[in-house]
Amino acid sequence: xxxxxxxxxxxxxxxxxxxxxxxxxKDVTLSVQRGSxxxxxxxxxxxxxxxxxxxxxxxxxxxxxxxxxGMDLNHEIGAIQSRCSYVPQTLAFYPRLTARENxxxxxxxxxxxxxxxxxxxxxxxxxxxxxxxxxxxxxxxSGGMKRRLNxxxxxxxxxxxxxxxxxxxxxxxxxxxxxxKTIKKINCERKTTIIYTSHxxxxxEQVSDEIAxxxxxxIILHGHTQDILTRADxxxxxxxxxxxxxxxxxxxxxxxx
Amino acid sequence: MIKLxxxxxxxxxxxxxxxxxxxxxxxxxxxxxxxxxxAMKDLFELHSSVVIDILTVNHDAGKRPxxxxxxxxxxxxxxxHLIAKDTATESVKEQMxxxxxxxxxxxxxxxxxxxxxxxxxxxxxxxxxxxxxTVPVQxxxxxxxxxxxxxxxxxxxxxxxxxxxxxxxxxxxxxxxxANKLSPIDVQYVYKGGQYFKMPSxxxxxxxxxxxxxxxxxxxxxxxxxxxERDQGTFMRLKSMNVSSPYAAAPLxxxxxx
Numbered sequence: 001x002x003x004x005x006x007x008x009x010x011x012x013x014x015x016x017x018x019x020x021x022x023x024x025x026k027d028v029t030l031s032v033q034r035g036s037x038x039x040x041x042x043x044x045x046x047x048x049x050x051x052x053x054x055x056x057x058x059x060x061x062x063x064x065x066x067x068x069x070g071m072d073l074n075h076e077i078g079a080i081q082s083r084c085s086y087v088p089q090t091l092a093f094y095p096r097l098t099a100r101e102n103x104x105x106x107x108x109x110x111x112x113x114x115x116x117x118x119x120x121x122x123x124x125x126x127x128x129x130x131x132x133x134x135x136x137x138x139x140x141x142s143g144g145m146k147r148r149l150n151x152x153x154x155x156x157x158x159x160x161x162x163x164x165x166x167x168x169x170x171x172x173x174x175x176x177x178x179x180x181k182t183i184k185k186i187n188c189e190r191k192t193t194i195i196y197t198s199h200x201x202x203x204x205e206q207v208s209d210e211i212a213x214x215x216x217x218x219i220i221l222h223g224h225t226q227d228i229l230t231r232a233d234x235x236x237x238x239x240x241x242x243x244x245x246x247x248x249x250x251x252x253x254x255x256x257x
Numbered sequence: 258m259i260k261l262x263x264x265x266x267x268x269x270x271x272x273x274x275x276x277x278x279x280x281x282x283x284x285x286x287x288x289x290x291x292x293x294x295x296a297m298k299d300l301f302e303l304h305s306s307v308v309i310d311i312l313t314v315n316h317d318a319g320k321r322p323x324x325x326x327x328x329x330x331x332x333x334x335x336x337x338h339l340i341a342k343d344t345a346t347e348s349v350k351e352q353m354x355x356x357x358x359x360x361x362x363x364x365x366x367x368x369x370x371x372x373x374x375x376x377x378x379x380x381x382x383x384x385x386x387x388x389x390x391t392v393p394v395q396x397x398x399x400x401x402x403x404x405x406x407x408x409x410x411x412x413x414x415x416x417x418x419x420x421x422x423x424x425x426x427x428x429x430x431x432x433x434x435x436a437n438k439l440s441p442i443d444v445q446y447v448y449k450g451g452q453y454f455k456m457p458s459x460x461x462x463x464x465x466x467x468x469x470x471x472x473x474x475x476x477x478x479x480x481x482x483x484x485x486e487r488d489q490g491t492f493m494r495l496k497s498m499n500v501s502s503p504y505a506a507a508p509l510x511x512x513x514x515x
Contacts, residue, residue: 056497081499090490094267096274101267108263109500137274153494163497 009034009161009193010055015064017050017217024050026217028064032210037187037194039208039225041201043249047217048197049089052163055195056086068161082110085159089166089197091146092153095139099130099149102138103156110157120156127182128152144175151179155186162186164196168203176203183207201242205229211241215249271482278478286471290463297459309400312353312361313337314344317383319369321411328407335400337362346385353387360400361387372411373419384408410436 008031015028025047032038042048053059055066057077066073068080093102103124107117125131128148133141138149151167164183168176184207186192198204204211204225211228213221221228232244272278315322329335340352346363353361363385371383384404388397413436417424424431448454486492 053493057499058493058496078499081497084497086494086497088490088493090488090493092490092494094271094486094491095489096271097267101270105263105267106494106498108260109495109498111260113259 008032009069010195011065011067012051012055013065015051015054015066016062017047017054017059018062024217025054025061028214028217028219030212030219030222032193032195035187035191035193036209037183037196037207039204039211040195040197040214041199041204041211041245042197042214046214046249048214049165051214052086052165052195052197056084056163057081058086082157083159084161084163085154085157086163087151087154087165087167089169091150093138093149096137098135098137099125099141100134102149102153106153107156112156120158123158124152124155127155127186129178144171144178147171147175147179148182151182158190159192161193161195164194166198167196168198168200176200180207201245205241213245213248220248268479268482272475272478275478275481278481281477282471282474285474286467289470290460290467293463293466294459297462307334308336309334309360309396310336310338310358311400312349312356312358313339313364314349314361315339315342315364316366317364317368318342321369321372321415322364325364325368325404325407325411328410329403332403335403350387353389359389359392359396362404363387372408373415374412 010030010032012028012030015025016023017025028047028051040048040051050059054061055068055073057073057080061073068084071080073080094105097105100121103121104117107120112120125134128151130145130149130152133145138146141149147167147169151164154162154164167183168179171179180203183194183196187194196204196207208225210222210224212219221231223231228244229239229241232241233239235247236243272282313326315326326337330337338358340349344352349361349363352358365381365383365385367380368383371380374380386401386404417431417434421431424434486495
């Protein structure tokens with residue numbers, strides 16, 4: 001199952017971030033192997049989206065260091081961003097445009113043009129299985145179609161690193177299955193390193209090579225999926241990621257954070 | 258440049274596909290034009306043609322009042338609307354307000370006597386002008402001056418009539434002394450640079466204003482797009498994309514300002 005070649009592509013060391021003096025990330029240290037799929041798990045408000053937002057350059061860190069393929073995020077953010085792609089958990093496109101118009105627009109912003117733009121679009125249309133509704137306005141799409149388009153836009157620049165923030169949120173079983181298969185396919189065929197957040201434990205088990213659990217701004221567990229499942233067996237009596245997750249993060253509700 | 262074209266295309270499509278935005282974009286300036294035109298109509302009508310309607314009561318049965326009104330109407334600016342000659346002053350005031358007249362003229366019984374007057378005694382003024390206080394002073398002066406002028410002409414002609422035997426004895430043709438009905442003043446318009454131009458109408462005058470105003474209605478839908486981009490997380494995506502173009506960065510700048 002493990003597809004990473006052992007060399008860390010992303011290195012995060014002693015990362016801190018706070019909003020209005022309230023710490024959100026506290027001394028996060030984490031590494032992501034090249035070509036792997038990392039599942040990032042955590043309760044609501046644990047700091048998953050903040051961590052991804054810092055990694056993608058959307059927000060700035062307070063302190064700590066982040067390197068991507070040896071490049072410092074502070075100094076080479078442009079070069080890093082051009083090799084990455086971020087698929088937010090919200091449907092980040094224009095509902096009044098068609099799928100084609102959305103792809104063209106985001107492709108153009110990625111400096112793609114002419115034949116290159118066309119080829120990228122064809123790949124994304126194929127991977128999102130959008131051939132039949134390409135010229136339809138996106139606000140007429142089903143939830144699953146929108147999710148596929150959201151992810152397809154993130155693939156336009158053929159990224160080396162793909163950040164997926166809850167890509168299966170609110171979709172039916174069929175679309176979820178399709179998205180998960182697509183994630184695996186991209187990882188296998190293009191050797192794309194994927195960082196993936198989700199609340200669905202079975203998804204994480206299914207697609208991830210390694211898992212990191214974050215809670216209250218700290219990484220409380222990080223390791224290969226099989227190792228973590230073995231640990232779950234030892235701690236909870238069977239190989240169940242959800243039980244291990246609840247045991248580690250406590251059952252207290254986190255919405256009041 | 259290609260980025261800019263795609264951004265413009267996106268903004269254009271987002272506006273034209275938003276029924277509410279298009280409605281605001283076209284209907285609101287149209288409403289604005291209509292309101293401003295109606296509001297400025299009276300002001301700009303003064304530049305083309307002016308008609309002053311005057312409610313009139315004639316208490317004098319002689320020919321002189323008729324001659325005065327005829328002479329006044331030859332100016333084509335004044336229109337006299339006669340009502341029953343026995344109408345009391347209070348009733349004239351009521352009618353003036355209820356029928357939306359700006360002026361009422363009361364020709365008193367002694368009008369003909371005043372015109373034909375031989376003596377020097379002080380008599381009651383033969384005309385009374387009732388004025389709505391909303392009327393601009395210039396308009397009041399225009400009417401009053403014209404009445405003064407025409408009344409003076411009538412009195413002069415009456416005087417010439419009284420001394421016609423004396424004039425005949427002196428060998429003077431009284432026609433040469435009669436008041437001239439035509440104005441002795443020539444009016445000439447002076448245009449800057451010698452180029453003729455026509456004063457704008459109320460609609461034309463509002464054009465620059467409603468062009469500026471319509472800009473707001475273009476900005477409103479674009480602002481809505483920015484807000485929905487933020488709410489939908491599109492800005493997050495754009496910020497993570499290393500968008501170098503200043504055109505694409507403009508919305509991001511607005512995001513930062515917000």
